[in-house]
Amino acid sequence: MNGHYTVWANPGAVAGGAVTQTMASLPATFGPAPEERAGSADVVVIAGGFGWTAEATAATGSGARGIVVANPVPEDTSELAAAAGAAGTAVVLDLRWASNPALVGEAADPDARDAVRSALGTASLLDSVATAAPGSDPQRILGEHLAALLAVCGPFDGVARLNGNAAGYTVGGRLGNGAPFTAQGVLTAARPAGVDIRLYTADGGVAVQVPDPDAAWPAEVRVTGAHGELLLPTLYESAHRYAWRRLKEHLHAGTRPDDLAGFARLTDLYATLAAP
Amino acid sequence: MSHHAAPADRLLGVGILGAGPVTQAIHLPALARLQDILEVRHIMDVDPAVASSVAARVGATSSTGMDTLLGDPAVDIVAICSPHQFHADQVIAACRAGKKAVLCEKPFAMSGEEAARISAVSAETGVPIIVGAMHTFDPGWLAAEENWGDLPEQVHTIRSSIVLPPNARFEDFATEIITRPTAAQPDYSDIEVIKTALQGGVMGLAIHDLPLVRRFTPDFEQVELLHVFHVRPFGYTISLRTPSRTIELRAVMNSTWKPEWSFEAIADDTALHIDFTPSYVQAGSAVAAFSRGSGTERRSSVPTATTATRASGANWLNWPGEPGQFPPRRR
Numbered sequence: 175m176n177g178h179y180t181v182w183a184n185p186g187a188v189a190g191g192a193v194t195q196t197m198a199s200l201p202a203t204f205g206p207a208p209e210e211r212a213g214s215a216d217v218v219v220i221a222g223g224f225g226w227t228a229e230a231t232a233a234t235g236s237g238a239r240g241i242v243v244a245n246p247v248p249e250d251t252s253e254l255a256a257a258a259g260a261a262g263t264a265v266v267l268d269l270r271w272a273s274n275p276a277l278v279g280e281a282a283d284p285d286a287r288d289a290v291r292s293a294l295g296t297a298s299l300l301d302s303v304a305t306a307a308p309g310s311d312p313q314r315i316l317g318e319h320l321a322a323l324l325a326v327c328g329p330f331d332g333v334a335r336l337n338g339n340a341a342g343y344t345v346g347g348r349l350g351n352g353a354p355f356t357a358q359g360v361l362t363a364a365r366p367a368g369v370d371i372r373l374y375t376a377d378g379g380v381a382v383q384v385p386d387p388d389a390a391w392p393a394e395v396r397v398t399g400a401h402g403e404l405l406l407p408t409l410y411e412s413a414h415r416y417a418w419r420r421l422k423e424h425l426h427a428g429t430r431p432d433d434l435a436g437f438a439r440l441t442d443l444y445a446t447l448a449a450p
Numbered sequence: 451m452s453h454h455a456a457p458a459d460r461l462l463g464v465g466i467l468g469a470g471p472v473t474q475a476i477h478l479p480a481l482a483r484l485q486d487i488l489e490v491r492h493i494m495d496v497d498p499a500v501a502s503s504v505a506a507r508v509g510a511t512s513s514t515g516m517d518t519l520l521g522d523p524a525v526d527i528v529a530i531c532s533p534h535q536f537h538a539d540q541v542i543a544a545c546r547a548g549k550k551a552v553l554c555e556k557p558f559a560m561s562g563e564e565a566a567r568i569s570a571v572s573a574e575t576g577v578p579i580i581v582g583a584m585h586t587f588d589p590g591w592l593a594a595e596e597n598w599g600d601l602p603e604q605v606h607t608i609r610s611s612i613v614l615p616p617n618a619r620f621e622d623f624a625t626e627i628i629t630r631p632t633a634a635q636p637d638y639s640d641i642e643v644i645k646t647a648l649q650g651g652v653m654g655l656a657i658h659d660l661p662l663v664r665r666f667t668p669d670f671e672q673v674e675l676l677h678v679f680h681v682r683p684f685g686y687t688i689s690l691r692t693p694s695r696t697i698e699l700r701a702v703m704n705s706t707w708k709p710e711w712s713f714e715a716i717a718d719d720t721a722l723h724i725d726f727t728p729s730y731v732q733a734g735s736a737v738a739a740f741s742r743g744s745g746t747e748r749r750s751s752v753p754t755a756t757t758a759t760r761a762s763g764a765n766w767l768n769w770p771g772e773p774g775q776f777p778p779r780r781r
Contacts, residue, residue: 299681299702301611308718336677336689337696341606341718344689344698346677354679356687358698360607363743364721374613374681377705398708 179216179240179425180207184229186221191244191268192387193219196414203422217421222246222267227254234261240421241265246437248317248444255434264424266417267433271304271369271384272321273413276393276406284406286371286382286395290326293397296375300327300355304369308361312343315359316447320345321440322369322384323357329439330355335447345447375399387413462550465492465525467516467540468532469504470631471617472555475624475730477529478508483732488527494519500629516540520547529582530554534653538564545577555582557653585713585726586661590736594722595665597740604717605666605695610659612685612701613710620730644680651686655701658729659713666715667695719743 181204183193197204207215217240218233220226227249230241234257258265279285304319333347342359349355371382378398385391395406424431466473493505494513505512528544538559544552558581559565572579621627636643664670669692676689690697711726720742727733
């Protein structure tokens with residue numbers, strides 16, 4: 175292997191995962207697999223609709239070295255994790271908002287997760303609003319929303335659905351220190367799709383705005399406290415590209431990401447909310 | 451120094467019931483900007499030292515009883531700035547005393563029964579009553595109202611979000627406060643303490659935006675309370691719904707230096723976002739922005755306007771941003 179990987183994407187993933195343009199931004203690493211070798215591509219891209227874990231599990235058996243799942247819905251990933259572990263396959267989840275590099279960046283970079291988690295001890299409220307286009311499935315938006323919150327904040331307690339209809343939802347629960355958290359989804363075309371996360375603390379807090387991954391719009395992370403307000407470094411890299419760049423690094427290093435372990439927490443939380 | 455534009459005998463005299471921090475930090479500075487039409491002539495407070503000290507600041511008479519103020523013929527207009535539980539009876543007494551008008555600080559009443567009693571007396575006596583719900587008089591809100599078209603019928607989601615430092619922060623930038631109520635450290639292990647705190651949050655803070663919420667909720671009478679969280683040290687999250695609306699209210703009072711007070715009314719293709727300035731300091735009016743799938747426009751008033759006192763002409767600003775993008779926040 176010379177560090178260049180062939181890619182095959184199923185049709186649903188091409189559009190949903192912005193595969194063509196994202197691959198084009200990493201041209202030295204990824205390129206489309208020739209038609210006749212589609213079944214033996216190095217990297218397989220799967221659309222994250224219902225049943226994606228079974229499809230990904232099958233891909234590990236076909237010898238794929240890497241799998242990208244575009245915007246996966248919450249599903250039990252235990253069988254896939256086991257298969258990927260046995261096959262040595264790197265599975266990267268390209269999550270609509272949670273994969274934004276401003277939320278969880280590379281080791282040395284300041285990111286929203288560090289900012290939020292260092293403030294959770296004095297949290298008085300976490301309030302988050304996700305915005306998506308009318309006609310979106312609120313249930314799917316909820317999964318994408320919770321994925322972003324889990325990435326930044328860690329686990330929640332006592333999460334319950336407080337409201338829900340065709341125009342959105344509200345869920346609520348508690349942070350580790352007992353402070354309340356609320357997450358609202360709103361379907362509208364009147365403002366850009368994205369997630370707004372506000373953590374309020376004793377003397378300020380953290381404000382995170384995450385855009386959709388359609389372009390390299392930067393997320394914004396602001397930490398407010400007695401010192402004033404700190405704007406964390408702005409990265410013009412979309413969630414799609416950051417997911418693919420992580421895959422590149424894992425393939426080059428021969429390591430495997432922990433995306434599936436993190437996603438299992440989302441699946442568990444989502445199941446809690448779906449229970450009658 | 452005098453700014454009077456009218457002869458003294460044509461000024462209307464104001465008497466204020468209650469001379470606490472709100473009177474000192476909000477009403478007296480606001481009235482100072484209306485010296486061409488109003489003159490503060492009588493200050494009443496149960497604490498005689500507070501009454502006399504605050505009255506001396508504006509050259510007014512002081513007293514410690516409501517009846518004395520209502521019996522003062524120099525008082526044409528009564529401002530009710532007392533604790534919430536006294537509002538209804540004092541408004542009614544002012545109407546029956548034959549005053550020309552009454553301004554009642556929010557909340558107007560603590561129950562529907564109180565509100566009905568006030569309404570009946572106002573109708574009987576013909577005395578007009580203005581409620582000091584400041585956001586409903588904010589030029590930014592009024593400019594939005596002039597331009598929202600059929601948005602109130604289209605909205606499906608309404609949000610009010612308030613982040614403020616303790617009141618004392620802004621009181622001290624608005625005036626020099628004398629005497630401030632002291633509060634003991636609350637015992638939040640007692641559910642009754644939490645209930646009281648939440649009632650205070652609704653009647654003292656959420657009440658500012660509830661009239662705005664109502665303007666966008668035609669089926670408000672069918673409102674259903676879904677969930678409430680108490681936020682420490684002071685605040686709330688309140689989830690409400692009606693058959694046609696989702697209503698979410700948030701408030702946090704902490705030690706932040708950065709206040710944020712926003713109101714949003716959101717429909718499928720259009721949304722109204724209003725950023726209000728904090729109470730107490732005269733920091734100009736709100737800025738309202740309409741955003742649509744096809745772009746964003748801002749509506750605001752002149753930035754020196756006093757939020758709750760004078761609705762100046764709107765100054766229209768067009769935001770030349772990209773479709774779907776918000777204008778920069780004015781912070």
